[in-house]
Amino acid sequence: MSLDQAPQGRALRIVSVQGGEGVRRRLLALGFRVGAVVEVNARGILRGPLLVKNLTSETSLALGRGVARKIQVEISTNEP
């Protein structure tokens, strides 16, 4: 499933990151790489951004819905 549809407060493992090279490079620099475990902490009202915490690199990001849609995740069974 894509990150913008993922349940809040669950550990999620990044399966793939799509989108343009620019966006992928930026996400990579911030530790959003395949295999990293992330968690959705909040969702902005009125289709606002997602607050996503990368549990592997301890980075919190606000991601627009468009960007979040490009990140595919699965529910992670074991915590990092």
Next chain:
Amino acid sequence: MNPRPPSVVLIGQPNCGKSTLFNALAGLKAETSNFPGTTVKHAHSLVNVEGRLLQVIDLPGTYSLNPCDPAEKVALTHLFSEKPDLIVNVVDASVLSRSLELTLELLELEQPMIIALNMMDLAEKKGIEVDIEGLEKRLGIRVIPIIARHGRGIKDLLVAAFNCLDTGCPVRAPRWSADIEERLSRLVAELHPATCVFGNCRFTAIKWLEADRSFCTEVLTEIDASLRDRIEAAKKGIEEQRQAPAYEVISAERHHLALKIFEQTSRVRRAGRLSWDKRLDELLMHPVLGYPILAAVFLGFFFLIFKIGSPLENLLLKPMSHIRGDLAALLGQGLAFHIADGLLQGIGGGMAIVLPYFLPLLVLMNILQDLGYLARAGFLLDTFMHRIGLHGKSVSPFILGFGCNVPAIVSTRILESRRDRVITSLLIPFIPCSARSTIILALVAVFLGPAWALGFYFFNILAVAAVGRLLTLFYREPSPGLILEIPSLKSPSPRTVLQKTYMELRSFLRFAWPLLIAGSVVLSLLQFVRLDRVLNSALSPLVVYGLGLPKELGITLVFGFLRKELSLVMMLQALGVGYGDLLSVISPPQILVFSVFVSFFIPCLSTFAVLWREMGRRVAFLSAALSIAAAMIFSLLVRLIF
């Protein structure tokens, strides 16, 4: 002694406490001025430590060294071409694993380097234990634990720095997996030393491999066109072998090495973090409750500044009018009185009217920044920013603009797309900076009431939104999505806040205050030779018939271009009354028109200059035109309504 003091570059990831360390160092014994992000691309300071001079340079935070990124290129010339004598890599110990990725990249430069392992207290709270000696051994360089916020470990850091400068400290680039190493060394062997434009040949080769197609290839073709094919071949080899783009492969190499070093040298005693900040953060970023909190923060901000500034202003203004009376009695009405009066107005105006509001605003802004609230406001306001064609990342430059437009425009560099930068930079001059807040508070709040001043701010924000809406009609391409890092909440450290306020206050005293004084004296002299009437008559069609203001104010509006407070200080002088008697010569609606016009009319000289430097001449003049148009329209509207 050396003819040139050795240069030391501070570099680290965003929010690693680099600037705090810089301020702690510069605050030790700053020999010359330092310009925090305003007049130069980076802050630098000449520091005197026990008789030895150091040139300390603070580079903007970065996650990786990408010389192909035009935005990063300027800052990184310090690393590549000017070759500093020492690199100090500032590392946040509480996120060591991720921070080491930049460290490994810096090691590839093979230049003298030490690590300032910052935020040791935070790491300890999170239960992270770092084996300093082990880390030194693994990386091959000195690692000095510090807590920059409390000034701890700074001495040790300086000792290590001087040690490195005196006796040298060789650095060896880290090695990667055998297959990548093999391809890399083959490419390095093919490079001619003259083509190694970024430091050494290995580093240059890595950068070519990591580069994207757009920018760097142009540079490359200029140097050696045949090289391009060989690099493309090496890239292709890596991509086929690893089934991923070359830049991802190299990033993964660094990532795995950093993870390995972290696991070998650190122990995490207990997972889970202290909860006060987590719970507070949940409240601040709550999708619903976050908004009333945001509103309360800004209302509180406004009232606090007003409640501190207004009584202080009254207190300071009293002696001024006494002195003025004494001066007139002493010197008569000749040239001497005019010069003395100009000086008094400038010095007194700066001290009694500007500082009471300016100073609390600086302190509060620095507290908000140190807390990390700006990024949180960006998260909350993202949806609304989309309505004016921008996104949440522009919020932080906007809020900085309430302090001063100049660093706010510089900070738009965080925006990825040129379109977003242009729109944000054009909107920032509409944000009431501290100078204009002083005018709003000292004129509107005092003479019309605080509610009017609040209404002024509200209207001002609406104006920003309206202009933003208008601009997006001309810049139609969509804004790229939001990727905004939210730094962890930190309780503001009084030390950091005071240090920053001190630096800003110093630049006000050195740059703006002399300008206020000089402006007042010039006006005084103009009045003495009666030249002011000529200028005022020339401006009277606009001032008297357009805005309905006293003719004498014409000249003060012009001088506002130098510095917005100048209009305020000169207004009293031009009208020839004390601050308390202002209402005897000008009515409240006139005060409102004057404030609106001064506030919107033309970005001040420094803002104009920084717009020109950062965004180019076209944007600077466009901004001036927009401001003049807005000032005319809004002040005419105010005149018609009130």
